[in-house]
Amino acid sequence: MNSPIKYELIKESSETKARLGKIHTPHGEIETPIFMPVGTRATVKAMTPEELKEINAQIILSNTYHLYLKPGHDIVEEAGGLHKFMNWDRPILTDSGGFQVFSLGNMRKINEDGVEFKSHIDGSKHFITPEKSIEIQNALGSDIMMAFDECVSYPSDWHYVKDSMERTTRWAKRCKDANKNPDKQAIFGIIQGGMYKDLREQSARELLELDFPGYAVGGLSVGEPADILMQVLDYTVPLMPADKPRYFMGAGSPDYLIELAIRGIDMADCVLPTRIARNGTVMTSRGKVVIRNAKHKRDFTPLDPECSCYACKNYSKAYIRHLFNVDEILGSRLATIHNLHFLIKLMEDLRESIREDRVLEFRRDFYLKYGGFDY
Numbered sequence: 387m388n389s390p391i392k393y394e395l396i397k398e399s400s401e402t403k404a405r406l407g408k409i410h411t412p413h414g415e416i417e418t419p420i421f422m423p424v425g426t427r428a429t430v431k432a433m434t435p436e437e438l439k440e441i442n443a444q445i446i447l448s449n450t451y452h453l454y455l456k457p458g459h460d461i462v463e464e465a466g467g468l469h470k471f472m473n474w475d476r477p478i479l480t481d482s483g484g485f486q487v488f489s490l491g492n493m494r495k496i497n498e499d500g501v502e503f504k505s506h507i508d509g510s511k512h513f514i515t516p517e518k519s520i521e522i523q524n525a526l527g528s529d530i531m532m533a534f535d536e537c538v539s540y541p542s543d544w545h546y547v548k549d550s551m552e553r554t555t556r557w558a559k560r561c562k563d564a565n566k567n568p569d570k571q572a573i574f575g576i577i578q579g580g581m582y583k584d585l586r587e588q589s590a591r592e593l594l595e596l597d598f599p600g601y602a603v604g605g606l607s608v609g610e611p612a613d614i615l616m617q618v619l620d621y622t623v624p625l626m627p628a629d630k631p632r633y634f635m636g637a638g639s640p641d642y643l644i645e646l647a648i649r650g651i652d653m654a655d656c657v658l659p660t661r662i663a664r665n666g667t668v669m670t671s672r673g674k675v676v677i678r679n680a681k682h683k684r685d686f687t688p689l690d691p692e693c694s695c696y697a698c699k700n701y702s703k704a705y706i707r708h709l710f711n712v713d714e715i716l717g718s719r720l721a722t723i724h725n726l727h728f729l730i731k732l733m734e735d736l737r738e739s740i741r742e743d744r745v746l747e748f749r750r751d752f753y754l755k756y757g758g759f760d761y
């Protein structure tokens with residue numbers, strides 16, 4: 387079957403597992419490693435598509451669970467699909483809804499067929515199956531659809547994780563069989579297995595037999611310590627095909643994006659940069675700036691002296707602090723523009739360092755200035 391997604395390996399770093407690549411999709415190319423802004427409900431909050439293009443966003447994410455509940459995937463389909471509906475003509479990846487449904491905690495019941503859950507909006511009862519998740523994503527028309535999976539919480543015992551992972555693999559096969567538009571919409575399998583090496587190996591082995599055009603590492607960034615996350619990655623990434631995109635679900639801080647890339651990850655996403663921006667926290671080359679802090683009251687310098695984004699070229703910390711202090715929408719907009727630009731530019735610089743084979747020097751220079759980013 388002719389996959390709509392093709393991964394092109396351009397260059398490997400000689401000193402790390404980082405690699406320069408290009409993902410060819412029906413809506414254009416994606417240079418990797420890449421950070422993907424999240425637009426859960428068909429909008430990257432506070433950003434217009436033109437502003438996203440201005441900061442070189444190449445692909446955005448949206449979400450099956452949320453769009454199924456509102457406005458309904460039928461309405462998006464009638465609008466001509468998500469690209470048309472939200473006026474975004476570059477690639478879109480949609481998550482399958484598994485993670486969101488499992489985040490509902492005791493508002494959901496799971497069985498072999500799927501998951502019964504109560505809407506977080508009005509408490510209404512719904513039942514989502516792998517087939518339903520793919521039906522919704524087919525209606526949305528995303529270029530990359532995620533298989534319907536269970537993201538187990540941390541910590542979980544080995545027996546539960548094994549049963550869950552094996553069900554996730556059976557669901558992945560059902561997703562593949564349910565795809566009504568395989569020539570235009572690719573499905574990525576999601577490797578689960580918790581923090582257990584044998585289960586991660588089994589999950590990867592069984593999903594690779596299904597021959598998806600790309601694979602994600604799921605079930606991480608769920609509260610586990612950073613060293614465990616990196617350990618799991620260190621033995622999981624080598625199990626993933628070298629000629630297909632590798633997507634890490636749920637990472638969006640500068641240090642994590644660098645650490646993931648040097649371990650061979652090509653794609654990552656997280657709501658963090660846009661979420662903390664709306665709360666007045668910005669990422670800069672010298673670490674975090676909490677703009678509401680009174681110390682910025684008369685600081686007429688930009689958020690980040692090294693940044694060339696619209697917010698940093700035209701406004702001062704004092705002005706943006708004022709906007710947050712009086713709850714003006716422009717504050718969120720400027721902080722969001724900056725945070726997304728910061729991460730997208732960081733990945734551009736990282737790609738350049740792979741091109742010039744100086745990734746470890748790039749990483750060292752980054753940490754020298756940066757000093758860590760705790761949330």
Ligand SMILES: CN(C)CCSCc1cc(N)cc2c(=O)[nH]c(N)nc12
Nearest residue numbers: 447481485537604605606607635636
């Ligand atoms: C739009 N984004 C916020 C959603 C993509 S990231 C959501 C997400 C995050 C994490 N950490 C793990 C998992 C996981 O194991 N499975 C799925 N389907 N999604 C996941």
Ligand SMILES: [Zn+2]
Nearest residue numbers: 693695698724
């Ligand atoms: Zn900036």
